[in-house]
Amino acid sequence: MHITTGENWLFEIKEVRATKTKAYGKPYTANVTLKIVLGDLYVESALSVEEITRKDWIEIEQHISELGFSEYWFCRYKNNEKFKVERVIK
Numbered sequence: 001m002h003i004t005t006g007e008n009w010l011f012e013i014k015e016v017r018a019t020k021t022k023a024y025g026k027p028y029t030a031n032v033t034l035k036i037v038l039g040d041l042y043v044e045s046a047l048s049v050e051e052i053t054r055k056d057w058i059e060i061e062q063h064i065s066e067l068g069f070s071e072y073w074f075c076r077y078k079n080n081e082k083f084k085v086e087r088v089i090k
Helices: 054-066
Strands: 003-005 010-012 015-019 030-037 040-048 071-078 081-088
Touching: 015 054, 030 054
Parallel strands: 040 071
Antiparallel strands: 003 010, 015 030, 030 040, 071 081
């Protein structure tokens, strides 16, 4: 579980918003939202003005691993049908 404690509060990490930029506050070219739901990590969105490269996904997966996950989920659409896909991090 992704919980830290304070004196009177528990803080549970539920969402990470990642932006592709060299420095905080500068313009960015992509963003990815990671959400933790019932112990599983989901990539909820991956939006970019250019293609998100394999190198980008390796960096994103490295962060997912650092959060303690060895796999994540995302949704795909085919013929107007939504289906869930699992990706195992190697």
